[in-house]
Amino acid sequence: MTRTNVALRRTPEGRRLLRAARRYKEDSPQRAALALDDWFDKAKARETFATSLATEKRFATQLFKLVKHVADFIMTTFDTQDSQQTDGSSLWEWVNTVSEWAERYSEIVEPWAQAAVVAMHKRIEKANADDWKRMSVLMGRALHEEIANTPLSSVLGQLRSDQINLIKDIPPYLAQRVWNAVYKYTTEGIETSKRYDALVNELRHIGLDRAKAVLIARTETSRTSSVLTEVRAQNAGSPGYRWQCVHDGRARPMHRYLDDLCNRQGKVIPWGLRPECDKGHYSHAGQIWNCRCHEAPVFPLPGEEIVFATADELAYREFLNA
Ligand SMILES: [Zn+2]
Numbered sequence: 168m169t170r171t172n173v174a175l176r177r178t179p180e181g182r183r184l185l186r187a188a189r190r191y192k193e194d195s196p197q198r199a200a201l202a203l204d205d206w207f208d209k210a211k212a213r214e215t216f217a218t219s220l221a222t223e224k225r226f227a228t229q230l231f232k233l234v235k236h237v238a239d240f241i242m243t244t245f246d247t248q249d250s251q252q253t254d255g256s257s258l259w260e261w262v263n264t265v266s267e268w269a270e271r272y273s274e275i276v277e278p279w280a281q282a283a284v285v286a287m288h289k290r291i292e293k294a295n296a297d298d299w300k301r302m303s304v305l306m307g308r309a310l311h312e313e314i315a316n317t318p319l320s321s322v323l324g325q326l327r328s329d330q331i332n333l334i335k336d337i338p339p340y341l342a343q344r345v346w347n348a349v350y351k352y353t354t355e356g357i358e359t360s361k362r363y364d365a366l367v368n369e370l371r372h373i374g375l376d377r378a379k380a381v382l383i384a385r386t387e388t389s390r391t392s393s394v395l396t397e398v399r400a401q402n403a404g405s406p407g408y409r410w411q412c413v414h415d416g417r418a419r420p421m422h423r424y425l426d427d428l429c430n431r432q433g434k435v436i437p438w439g440l441r442p443e444c445d446k447g448h449y450s451h452a453g454q455i456w457n458c459r460c461h462e463a464p465v466f467p468l469p470g471e472e473i474v475f476a477t478a479d480e481l482a483y484r485e486f487l488n489a
Pocket of ligand 1: 419
């Protein structure tokens with residue numbers, strides 16, 4: 168039994184919907200579509216098409232492995248430096264060694280990066296396809312076939328090459344942080360005797376910092392999932408979607424506003440119009456850095472009126488007390 172069915176079974180309304188969907192899918196896909204629209208209004212159903220946290224964490228763990236590997240190189244080569252060196256010249260020689268190594272390593276790591284990205288895509292593609300399967304239980308076989316036959320290779324290929332580049336940038340990014348740290352400790356006039364310890368401390372900190380790995384993992388798993396939903400929905404004839412926020416207080420005010428516009432005011436965001444979800448940045452739900460929102464595609468009945476959000480409504484607005 169699927170996760171959504173379990174969730175739906177908990178309420179009388181959900182159980183009614185499940186029974187209706189089972190009946191409708193045989194004789195009336197259109198009534199099933201109506202039930203589906205109902206279903207999307209239910210809070211539990213909003214979870215469909217959200218990115219799995221487990222996939223995000225698994226990807227972050229892999230990226231952090233790369234961070235630790237680069238940090239190991241930094242620490243082991245640093246330990247061989249002469250800590251009593253006073254003019255800092257050997258320190259800068261070492262910084263150059265780290266930079267050169269990081270540039271080379273960035274190229275060597277490409278097959279590993281590719282494997283990590285492909286594994287992440289597989290998990291997301293499966294989860295996304297499972298969510299669509301759940302929808303086609305309600306909407307009938309036609310949708311199921313549209314979804315199964317959506318061409319994805321070009322969109323996945325584009326994501327893959329972007330994401331491999333982000334991973335390849337990790338070693339040079341860490342080398343840059345080493346450069347910054349050494350610059351700071353050689354120009355701030357810290358006593359030489361204390362400088363070594365302070366620098367070691369800072370270098371250790373660089374190797375323990377999960378922020379970069381988490382940011383890439385969160386943004387890219389969410390973006391992959393969201394782009395798949397977008398491509399599959401459009402291929403199946405969906406005119407737009409409703410923005411879905413994670414309601415945990417960390418969501419950006421503008422993203423909460425877009426959720427409200429869709430779910431309280433009933434507007435539909437057309438696929439062709441990307442909301443200005445951060446100042447000067449236009450993207451659909453889940454496709455911008457650190458965004459955990461997702462799209463709930465809309466499939467109106469033939470002849471059913473839907474109200475699209477306008478460019479004006481989708482423009483960025485400042486929120487006081489944000
Ligand atoms: Zn968001």
